[in-house]
Amino acid sequence: MVIRKEVSQRMSRVVEHNGTVYLAGIVSDDKNPDIKVQAARVLAMAEEKLAVAGVTKHDILRVEIFVKDIARDFEGFNSVWDEWVSKENPPARACIEGNMATATTLVEIIVTAAKS
Template identity: 35%
Template sequence: MSEAIRADAAPAPVGAYPHARRVGDLLFLSGIGPRNPATDAIPGNRHDADGRLVGHDIEAQARAVLANVRAVLHASGARWEDLVDVTVYLTDMARDFKDYNRVWSEYFPDPASAPCRTTLGIDALPTPIAIELKCIAHLSPPAGADRTGGG
């Protein structure tokens, strides 16, 4: 049995899926982007006079996507420290990896306690964003819970 999670503090999903799904003590987050939850604006995107996207600020988008992940974790009863695996999708790996990696290091300064991470360069995402994260967390049992499974 699984439980779908909706996070009011995160931007609405762009499709027919939940923000996350809990299965036992595992939490699977759907792809999370950097959209602003209140306005749906994409931080760091730059447009020309005709409204065409001409550039983006990966640091602004990385900070926003990490804030959105945190909001989904919180709505799920999880903590930042519960993250165990993160897959990162970048639309411009050559340009953005170094700056994105610097932001990551601010949020996860100790590699020994950071989640595992895979970063992939892809051609595009469903909306004009430059980064998306797919995360898995392991939910800790409540304080005082029996971890042995016994009675």
């Protein structure tokens, strides 16, 4: 059975299937700040979406991270990530440079988590 939450015509923001939770790409709702502020907001938004599915950041299996400028933004993102990520259960992750949908978006993440 597939459970879809926060559904629009374009996408479902949260999808559950076979004990796995998939979050759609998350970007900051505040595009003015620097990478650290956007990163903190994106990670907080991810926690909110995970809660909708009944899981936490400790259940994350994998995170895909896209930053606008890897040379400029990688270190700043990681400084926020390192404070936020579960120390007991760090997920697999990838971080790459990507062309964003808006000029002021500096980071987007995609999260996959396990649900017991």
